[in-house]
Amino acid sequence: MSSKPFVRVExxxxxxxxxxxxxxxNMEVHTGEIFVIIGPSGVGKSVLLKNLIGLLKPSSGxxxxxxxxxxxxxxxxxNLLRENVGMVFQGSALLNSLSVLDxxxxxxxxxxALAEDDILRxxxxxxxxxxxxxxxxxxxxxxxxxxxxxxxxxRVLAIEPRLILYDEPTVGLDPILAEDVDGLILRxxxxxGVTSLVVTHDLDSAFALGDRIAMLHAGRIHFIGTPDEFRRxxxxxxxxxxxxxxx
Amino acid sequence: MLTAVGRFTLGMCAQTGGIxxxxxxxxxxxxxxxxxxKRLLDQIAxxxxxxxxxxxxxxxxxxxxxxxQSGYLxxxxxxxxxxxxxxxxxxxxxxxPVITAIILAARAGASMATSLGTMVVTEEVDALRSFGINPIxxxxxxxxxxxxxxxxxxxxxxxxxxxxxxxxxxxxxxxxSYQTYWDSVFSNVDLKEILNGVVKGAVFxxxxxxxxxxxxxxxxxxxxxxxxxxxRAVVASLIAILIFDYFITRFLIYFD
Numbered sequence: 001m002s003s004k005p006f007v008r009v010e011x012x013x014x015x016x017x018x019x020x021x022x023x024x025x026n027m028e029v030h031t032g033e034i035f036v037i038i039g040p041s042g043v044g045k046s047v048l049l050k051n052l053i054g055l056l057k058p059s060s061g062x063x064x065x066x067x068x069x070x071x072x073x074x075x076x077x078x079n080l081l082r083e084n085v086g087m088v089f090q091g092s093a094l095l096n097s098l099s100v101l102d103x104x105x106x107x108x109x110x111x112x113a114l115a116e117d118d119i120l121r122x123x124x125x126x127x128x129x130x131x132x133x134x135x136x137x138x139x140x141x142x143x144x145x146x147x148x149x150x151x152x153x154x155r156v157l158a159i160e161p162r163l164i165l166y167d168e169p170t171v172g173l174d175p176i177l178a179e180d181v182d183g184l185i186l187r188x189x190x191x192x193g194v195t196s197l198v199v200t201h202d203l204d205s206a207f208a209l210g211d212r213i214a215m216l217h218a219g220r221i222h223f224i225g226t227p228d229e230f231r232r233x234x235x236x237x238x239x240x241x242x243x244x245x246x247x
Numbered sequence: 248m249l250t251a252v253g254r255f256t257l258g259m260c261a262q263t264g265g266i267x268x269x270x271x272x273x274x275x276x277x278x279x280x281x282x283x284x285k286r287l288l289d290q291i292a293x294x295x296x297x298x299x300x301x302x303x304x305x306x307x308x309x310x311x312x313x314x315x316q317s318g319y320l321x322x323x324x325x326x327x328x329x330x331x332x333x334x335x336x337x338x339x340x341x342x343x344p345v346i347t348a349i350i351l352a353a354r355a356g357a358s359m360a361t362s363l364g365t366m367v368v369t370e371e372v373d374a375l376r377s378f379g380i381n382p383i384x385x386x387x388x389x390x391x392x393x394x395x396x397x398x399x400x401x402x403x404x405x406x407x408x409x410x411x412x413x414x415x416x417x418x419x420x421x422x423x424s425y426q427t428y429w430d431s432v433f434s435n436v437d438l439k440e441i442l443n444g445v446v447k448g449a450v451f452x453x454x455x456x457x458x459x460x461x462x463x464x465x466x467x468x469x470x471x472x473x474x475x476x477x478x479r480a481v482v483a484s485l486i487a488i489l490i491f492d493y494f495i496t497r498f499l500i501y502f503d
Contacts, residue, residue, distance in 0.1 A: 055377060082376075082378060086377070089370045089374055093369060106380070107378035107379070107380065
């Protein structure tokens, strides 16, 4: 795992309708690591992820992905940058009119110059990787929540990104499925070396996945450390969160 | 009061600008659809083909009502033989394009606003953007172009069916022969009149598509927001149809 930051956020401020969501957030994610951001619901975790790939614009501050400053790019330049970044959305965000295979193939067909045979081969490989071979022709409405989540992961894997953002990847899943998804994220790190940034309020997932864990509270990062350091931390914000979750 | 008027005016200008921008983008991005023409064809099937049955039914009744109302009135002056001309010209110049556009706005426009609004609140639009896919090109352009292409054909269909409805009433209630009715139609309704109606249909189609798609893609606030966007799309489309109808009519009369 490289120590050079792949993601760097400097003094990020984000506000909606007069309400301050992120208030001077600073953080770095190193190449090849799984960086977990934990915090209660509604604290701005999803907003942070969307700012990282330019889906939302900050009020002020700077965001770097590699050498590119995301916060200053046009939509056209962002589209080029997004070819190396994938996001797994909280609700999976599959297109309901497309089959599983067409959903996974969508970014390749629209943005990558690959022959259709190569696209199909890659999509079938990724569906097999997430354990969904045989479900190519199903529609999202015919899938369970866990299956939808795995299709959305396969869709991101199909573009073979260098960075994957996960927005609450285990929310709504039973403990066994949640463990499967966590295992998949870990396998991707070990087998492919992809950098992952996971936002979650699931402490068990955070401890299972994270090389480092950051605590987001009141618009800022209050703690960054390894899972062990997180467990042993005297930081009052961290202790309040862990005690509340594990009561 | 002044603030409210100012805010309303600025809002209307922003909305109009947005609709014109989306209309222009749709036409400019038309060439990109050749990579995947199926998306356009699917939308044409939904917007156009699936609207045919209701267009037939409603335009038939419009023709019947027009013949009924005008027939008795003209008979008082002994010129009931002109019913064909009156029904034909009214439908071809005005009622055909306007009623068909209203049907399209209520059916396809509402559906487009709802489906796109739902895609916004379920983050499907964000997902497209996260993969570098332009949601305007992917979602809105096929829909806008489907409306632009479909409505002129629906107008011609409505014209034909409406005049048939008028023929049925002219024969059954006014006692006019089919020969007399259709002679009156064909001697007064020429190709130029029909094409004027088709031009209106194309403009209305572009407006309905752009307004509905813009309303859907601008949805916020969950299911309630999607409902509001749908209502906004239909109401704005109806207003735009009637306002543009006036200006197009003035324009076409000027060049007559």
